[in-house]
Amino acid sequence: MSRRIALRPLARILEARQKGENPDEIxxxxxxxxxxxxxxxxxxxxxxxxxxxxxxxxxxxxxxxAKMTMLAGSDPEEPHISVAGSSVLGARADIVDRQGRVxxxxxxxxxxxxxPRDLIDPEAAAAGLAEIFPDxxxxxxxxxxxxxxxxxxxxxxxxxxxxxxxHDLGEPGLLFGPRDMRLYPNGALAAHVLGGARFGEQAVNAxxxxxxxxxxxxxxxxxxxxxxxxxxxQLSLDLTVQSAVEEVLAGGMTLMNAAGAAAxxxxxxxxxxxxxxxxxxxxPNARPRPLLEGDQSESPLFxxxxxxxxxxxxxxxxxxxxxxLDLGLVTPQTMINTQGPLRMAGFAISDxxxxxxxxxxxxxxxxxxxxxxxxxxxxxGTERQQSFLGELGLMEPTSIEMIESRxxxxxxxxxxxxxxxxxxxxxxxxxxxxxxxxxxxxxIVNGGTRVEPTLLRRDSPQQGERIISEEVSAQxxxxxxxxxxxxxxxxGEVAGYxxxxxxxxxxxxxxxxxxxxxxxISTFAxxxxxxxxxxxxxxxxxxxxxxMLGEERRTAGWTAVPVAAEIIRRxxxxxxMPPQDVDPEVAxxxxxxxx
Amino acid sequence: xxEMAHGTVLVQSGEAILPRWWRTVDRVTLAxxxxxxxxxxxxxxxxxxxxxxxxxxxxxYYVYRQxxxxxxxxxxxxxxxxxxxxQVRRLGVLGFFGAFASLALLPVFGTDYGQGAARWYxxxxxxxxxxxxxxxxxxxxxxxxxxxxxxxxxxxxxxxSLIVMTVVVGFLVMQPDYGQGALVLxxxxxxxxxxxxxxxxxxxxxxxxxxxxxLAYTTVxxxxxxxxxxxxxxxxxxxQLAYAENAIREGGFFGTGLGxxxxxxxxxxxxxDFIIAVAAEEYGxxxxxxxxxxxxxxxxxxxFRLMRxxxxxxxxxxxxxxxxxxxxxxxxxxxxxxxxxxxxMTLPFVSYGGSSxxxxxxxxxxxxxxxxxxxxxxxxxILFQRRG
Numbered sequence: 016m017s018r019r020i021a022l023r024p025l026a027r028i029l030e031a032r033q034k035g036e037n038p039d040e041i042x043x044x045x046x047x048x049x050x051x052x053x054x055x056x057x058x059x060x061x062x063x064x065x066x067x068x069x070x071x072x073x074x075x076x077x078x079x080x081a082k083m084t085m086l087a088g089s090d091p092e093e094p095h096i097s098v099a100g101s102s103v104l105g106a107r108a109d110i111v112d113r114q115g116r117v118x119x120x121x122x123x124x125x126x127x128x129x130x131p132r133d134l135i136d137p138e139a140a141a142a143g144l145a146e147i148f149p150d151x152x153x154x155x156x157x158x159x160x161x162x163x164x165x166x167x168x169x170x171x172x173x174x175x176x177x178x179x180x181x182h183d184l185g186e187p188g189l190l191f192g193p194r195d196m197r198l199y200p201n202g203a204l205a206a207h208v209l210g211g212a213r214f215g216e217q218a219v220n221a222x223x224x225x226x227x228x229x230x231x232x233x234x235x236x237x238x239x240x241x242x243x244x245x246x247x248x249q250l251s252l253d254l255t256v257q258s259a260v261e262e263v264l265a266g267g268m269t270l271m272n273a274a275g276a277a278a279x280x281x282x283x284x285x286x287x288x289x290x291x292x293x294x295x296x297x298x299p300n301a302r303p304r305p306l307l308e309g310d311q312s313e314s315p316l317f318x319x320x321x322x323x324x325x326x327x328x329x330x331x332x333x334x335x336x337x338x339x340l341d342l343g344l345v346t347p348q349t350m351i352n353t354q355g356p357l358r359m360a361g362f363a364i365s366d367x368x369x370x371x372x373x374x375x376x377x378x379x380x381x382x383x384x385x386x387x388x389x390x391x392x393x394x395x396g397t398e399r400q401q402s403f404l405g406e407l408g409l410m411e412p413t414s415i416e417m418i419e420s421r422x423x424x425x426x427x428x429x430x431x432x433x434x435x436x437x438x439x440x441x442x443x444x445x446x447x448x449x450x451x452x453x454x455x456x457x458x459i460v461n462g463g464t465r466v467e468p469t470l471l472r473r474d475s476p477q478q479g480e481r482i483i484s485e486e487v488s489a490q491x492x493x494x495x496x497x498x499x500x501x502x503x504x505x506x507g508e509v510a511g512y513x514x515x516x517x518x519x520x521x522x523x524x525x526x527x528x529x530x531x532x533x534x535x536i537s538t539f540a541x542x543x544x545x546x547x548x549x550x551x552x553x554x555x556x557x558x559x560x561x562x563m564l565g566e567e568r569r570t571a572g573w574t575a576v577p578v579a580a581e582i583i584r585r586x587x588x589x590x591x592m593p594p595q596d597v598d599p600e601v602a603x604x605x606x607x608x609x610x
Numbered sequence: 611x612x613e614m615a616h617g618t619v620l621v622q623s624g625e626a627i628l629p630r631w632w633r634t635v636d637r638v639t640l641a642x643x644x645x646x647x648x649x650x651x652x653x654x655x656x657x658x659x660x661x662x663x664x665x666x667x668x669x670x671y672y673v674y675r676q677x678x679x680x681x682x683x684x685x686x687x688x689x690x691x692x693x694x695x696x697q698v699r700r701l702g703v704l705g706f707f708g709a710f711a712s713l714a715l716l717p718v719f720g721t722d723y724g725q726g727a728a729r730w731y732x733x734x735x736x737x738x739x740x741x742x743x744x745x746x747x748x749x750x751x752x753x754x755x756x757x758x759x760x761x762x763x764x765x766x767x768x769x770x771s772l773i774v775m776t777v778v779v780g781f782l783v784m785q786p787d788y789g790q791g792a793l794v795l796x797x798x799x800x801x802x803x804x805x806x807x808x809x810x811x812x813x814x815x816x817x818x819x820x821x822x823x824x825l826a827y828t829t830v831x832x833x834x835x836x837x838x839x840x841x842x843x844x845x846x847x848x849x850q851l852a853y854a855e856n857a858i859r860e861g862g863f864f865g866t867g868l869g870x871x872x873x874x875x876x877x878x879x880x881x882x883d884f885i886i887a888v889a890a891e892e893y894g895x896x897x898x899x900x901x902x903x904x905x906x907x908x909x910x911x912x913x914f915r916l917m918r919x920x921x922x923x924x925x926x927x928x929x930x931x932x933x934x935x936x937x938x939x940x941x942x943x944x945x946x947x948x949x950x951x952x953x954x955m956t957l958p959f960v961s962y963g964g965s966s967x968x969x970x971x972x973x974x975x976x977x978x979x980x981x982x983x984x985x986x987x988x989x990x991x992i993l994f995q996r997r998g
Contacts, residue, residue: 065929
């Protein structure tokens with residue numbers, strides 16, 4: 016860099032003045048030189064800066080190119096995962112019972128759709144379709160075909176015969192979309208457990224199948240998970256047992272003129288629900304519409320065993336007794352004052368019969384004394400009673416794997432008075448589902464550990480939290496056995512299976528207040544075999560009424576008990592239980608009858 | 611008049627315009643641009659039929675449209691490149707005021723085409739995005755200002771252009787169009803940098819911009835979503851980014867073959883912002899590297915030719931144009947390979963788009979005008995000086 020140029024060098028200015036020239040010329044000339052110099056300086060700096068820019072951009076282009084090369088050189092990790100994610104997946108895993116027998120599967124079928132633009136003769140096509148599908152209206156079809164729309168679904172799934180007949184119409188505008196259809200090959204069997212499915216999003220080559228109720232809805236995501244593949248969902252249900260239970264229950268319901276019935280058969284150790292039935296039922300292949308008005312609990316869709324909560328009456332009595340035994344407040348032989356009526360907060364608690372001034376704890380159960388149970392509950396106290404019922408799972412919805420389980424929320428008084436304590440001890444003032452009762456009975460008789468009901472197959476006992484001691488559990492089972500041998504459930508005896516249980520005949524609450532006098536919920540909570548409890552069976556009949564021995568009978572001992580006994584007689588051999596302590600001749604007859 | 615009256619022929623003084631243009635223009639750049647445009651048409655054949663099908667148009671409707679606008683863009687480019695830097699400067703500065711006015715009036719007369727940002731004027735048969743035209747003329751204006759400020763006793767051009775830049779970027783951010791705003795800001799910084807700005811001022815500006823970016827990240831929801839999407843290691847498989855990345859992988863080195871690609875069916879912006887993914891899928895890495903090389907050649911040749919340029923205005927304006935052209939292509943391709951967060955930016959000349967094609971044609975025409983061989987006071991200029 017040269018030194019700074021002076022604009023008006025004095026020597027030159029003076030010289031110019033002497034020559035008579037304009038000195039401003041010199042200044043202008045120097046200014047131009049200075050300008051040139053600055054420009055050269057600028058240019059040099061700009062040159063290096065442009066070079067820097069060029070290098071930066073070259074590096075950036077190189078980076079993009081290198082990244083492109085790396086990407087192009089790597090394999091697609093999950094080719095077209097995104098495409099798969101956006102399209103409709105029709106896959107849905109099967110559901111099988113505990114032996115692997117199919118409860119729900121898929122059947123390939125076709126949907127019928129129309130592309131009216133490609134129809135050769137819309138009117139002939141409409142006429143042909145109306146003939147094949149009598150419920151399609153010809154005029155409606157013609158309007159559909161000529162409205163200018165380019166696409167319309169006509170039928171969700173059609174039979175092969177119908178498909179052939181549509182083929183025979185020879186219309187290029189009538190097209191078939193293959194898809195899977197959910198099929199329940201056993202019809203109405205285990206309908207409430209399975210629930211049902213419907214088509215979701217439809218595409219031409221597949222349609223989503225979505226579960227709408229029961230396990231289909233609960234496990235919807237798992238069943239549709241493409242990663243699951245063909246692995247079926249195995250339930251704890253046993254198809255043959257379920258079939259027998261439903262058959263006997265339906266017969267019993269008819270015989271006892273009941274409006275509805277529910278049964279739950281549960282393994283006391285694993286908590287597996289072997290059978291769960293609710294009548295009236297429905298065919299999940301053609302699920303009826305929900306009731307638009309009235310009481311949903313009268314719909315066949317209503318699951319009485321899981322959703323329905325009822326006051327289950329005297330079946331509850333075993334709970335305060337077991338608790339009192341466990342707390343050491345009583346022994347089975349302790350005498351309890353059963354002198355009635357017991358007056359409490361302006362109400363009188365009385366027994367079905369007069370059982371004398373005092374009874375042993377065992378006899379309170381055997382004869383089903385409300386007064387005796389209330390007195391035992393008094394000894395336990397409200398708080399301990401509440402926590403015990405809570406430990407048995409009777410204060411919250413069950414955790415069974417059906418979407419309906421949340422609806423089966425137990426009802427109990429907001430203000431739990433001493434009177435509540437007394438009535439709840441014999442099963443009034445608290446409403447639970449039959450499934451709740453099955454789980455609580457399992458907990459009482461399985462040795463005293465908490466069991467949660469499940470519909471999934473398990474191979475080992477649940478090993479839940481201990482609620483009562485093993486000794487008390489055995490004592491309770493023994494008392495339940497005596498109810499059958501000596502008490503209110505004498506019709507429950509099944510040769511060879513040592514049935515034990517507790518009846519419950521609860522007055523049905525009147526929605527307008529109070530209780531009906533002549534409408535009962537009759538329940539038998541049974542355990543078999545009582546000397547080594549393996550299964551709990553709950554049978555509940557809604558408003559049974561039967562003429563027996565010249566009298567109208569409604570109580571459980573006459574209605575639910577014989578139905579339960581018949582169920583046990585049928586299913587115990589199916590469950591692989593040999594009859595105990597039976598005359599070999601009788602045993603032979605029993606086993607051969609079951610085959 | 612007299613010559614005509616006597617029937618004599620008008621004699622052109624100096625060399626004819628076209629031959630002189632052909633001799634002095636950067637023919638390599640011209641060839642690169644032409645190749646890029648042809649590649650764009652070729653990819654349009656692959657990428658645009660799905661869009662045409664969606665809009666119920668003839669499958670190659672968008673290709674014909676692109677060819678038509680491409681023709682206009684080339685005419686604009688060549689006419690512009692025939693101008694002298696002084697003519698470009700005059701028209702450019704006038705154009706800047708026009709473009710700025712139309713940008714400012716966007717909120718009043720513009721349309722957002724349902725995309726939430728009023729960036730376009732609808733002309734019926736086509737739409738015009740003023741910011742596309744604003745970029746090159748803004749560069750001219752800034753270069754003029756900054757060059758003038760370098761004159762002794764010149765105006766305070768740097769400050770003036772900084773104020774103008776802030777206003778322009780403010781308008782763009784208000785639309786909001788962060789991409790164009792960033793390009794305008796970047797072009798100003800390049801010009802200022804080449805003009806010899808102290809590095810610390812550029813550093814300060816970078817810090818301010820970074821602060822603005824963080825502010826946008828924390829306050830503007832869609833900006834935050836894009837940055838988060840970029841920063842997360844996992845790509846949501848249903849985003850355009852994931853489709854694009856997958857397409858590049860599918861293509862490998864030699865591509866899946868003509869018409870075999872699938873990404874164009876799933877990417878809504880396959881014909882514009884993600885055209886490079888279509889190129890990668892159907893023609894493979896070979897074509898992608900060719901495209902990158904063409905952009906690099908245009909930009910780098912521009913810089914190298916400008917290094918010899920004597921005139922400050924020409925140098926600054928040319929550097930700004932070349933830098934923005936290069937940056938736009940780098941951003942477009944960098945997004946597709948996840949080097950940069952998702953930002954809608956077209957690939958110059960290759961992406962579909964009428965007004966942007968013409969605007970890019972004008973911009974490259976200006977660049978060509980500035981990089982034409984001119985006497986630069988070198989000894990060779992004196993030795994081989996020709997007529998004219």
